[in-house]
Amino acid sequence: MAAVVAQKVPGAEDLLAVGEEQTFGLAFDLTQIAGVTLDGLTVEQKAVLKEVAADPSPRRRWLSVAEIPFVTLVRKSRPNVQIEGLPERDAVRLRRALENN
Numbered sequence: 001m002a003a004v005v006a007q008k009v010p011g012a013e014d015l016l017a018v019g020e021e022q023t024f025g026l027a028f029d030l031t032q033i034a035g036v037t038l039d040g041l042t043v044e045q046k047a048v049l050k051e052v053a054a055d056p057s058p059r060r061r062w063l064s065v066a067e068i069p070f071v072t073l074v075r076k077s078r079p080n081v082q083i084e085g086l087p088e089r090d091a092v093r094l095r096r097a098l099e100n101n
Helices: 002-008 012-016 026-034 043-054 068-077 088-099
Strands: none
């Protein structure tokens, strides 16, 4: 495309030239934030990015800093919670405890 425009408008190829280092968009933003290329991300980082992309409402799955200790406690006391979810018995007990406070 740049070559065609350059034939019609001399000097335009300089405006249209986009090298790898000049590519903008989400991928560029992510590499700037991470400080590495997308290929340089860890397996875990790539997995999380794929989960975010697949979920139409990813913020509902994101923990705030204040929530991390609670979730860490739940995961420590119920190691399978990430796979199986919170057992119904525990969910009922937690609801009751929270309602009483």
